[in-house]
Amino acid sequence: MNKSTGKCYLAWATDEKTRERGSSGGFVSAALAAALDKGIVERVLVLKKHGVFKGTPTVTSDPKEVLDSAGALHMTAINLAKYVDSDVRIALPAKPCDARGAIERAKRNQVNLDNVYMVGLNCAGTMHPVKARKMVKEIYNLDPDAVLSEEVSKGKLIIKTSEGEKSIKIDELERQGYGRRDACKYCSINIPKMTDLACGNWGVPHDRKATFVEVLTEKGEEIFKNAVDAGYVECEPASDKSIETREKIDQAMKKLAHEWHEKLFEPINKLSDSERLEYYINAFASCTGCGACKKVCPPCPCGEDAKCTMTEFQSEAHRIHMFNMVRLLHLMDSCIGCGRCEDVCPASIPLTMIHMRFTERIQKKLDHIPGIDMKKPPLFETELREVQND
């Protein structure tokens, strides 16, 4: 990783349509399109929108398609890291977990980070599409298929249909068991400091439609400068007040994440050792061995057949699944807590929470947080030391 240049700007798209579509000034889409247009990158990985509940990862070389994808999708849960094909220079908008996934994949030689330009997005969490549909139906009393757009503003989730809009506080939704995914609730990495540019609406004055941009690396500066020079983006330096506000929001989100962590982990925390074993045995007992969690896992570089699937014996699985044991073991130094495994699990096993429990032990013991920098994972690291023979 290059050293942070730490310059902060307020930026917005010049094109009015993009500015309108984007959730905060359309800077990200405009910068990605500009990078593609001027040949800094050859491909851009974006989420193609299909309504508000569905987005498909699409690799494109058409700046128009990039601009069309403008605007946040809070009600999809997808991690882009597995779709990064770094044979050519590629740019992508990256939430912290996308970026961390890409970095963990780079450590396993799946991604060449030299070719990857990450435009980071501040993230306070996403929602599971199935649960979000249910929420719209039951809490908002709206038809999920009639939803035209959604927006998160000042802690409220605003749902718009042709008949009007309705907004409810996210805290209130979460009290009723809806809202963000569990993994997002206790995730404390909201500003993607590991990417090239960190963008978001935190710190932007309320009356402005703009994006707060922090330039973090030389590659980030390249993208930012290019977007301004090509006329896609206008900018002004961010005021000290903006920087301060952003920092404050980040701290508040971290605190909230910590509280959720305590709350959601409490039922397991209070178990004794033998009770915990029983808990894990019961939790994994409903595993069908479908392998969906392995397929979507960003740090897992394995193909179809891997140690976890090859050592699994269904006939022995009534005690505990070897599949899950091997996955726990392999992810102990690399789980980024993105929550994808939990999302796709057909048996609704709280996989991410379980993985986080195992991972956090190693993180604490070895002071290693996965996906933040290119530091080698502990399981890869073998050092030779001089040994004094007595």
Added chain:
Amino acid sequence: MKGFVPKIVAFCCNWCSYAGADMAGVSRMQYPPNIRIIKVMCSGRIDPIFVLMSFMEGADGVLVTGCHIGDCHYINGNYKTQNRFEVLSEMMNELGLEKERLRLEWISATEGEKFANMVKETVEQVKKLGPSPLKPVIE
């Protein structure tokens, strides 16, 4: 538990700890016959999965042994073992398997006595703990 005979799986590397076990035998040292030794070329060959598999197959305890740090026949095999052991022992802690069931020990070819004592201690400890909760139930 009455009449409980623990099963201990011991992984020994070809160059040091297996020779250490040999030494214990040649020197006629007494130690409990509860262990099943699996010889591997190097302790670096011991995948943590082997240990998990041993527990699944009915082991009550697992011993991982290798050459002393710096003495590895393959230069750095036992460093790898050490890294893996650190991760594995944390995993055992979180799973709720007693950590006394798993032990890492460096044993050289001359340390027959250390080998015998280690087996004695482990068998006693595991006897106190009782059968492993992951043991298959045979009716």
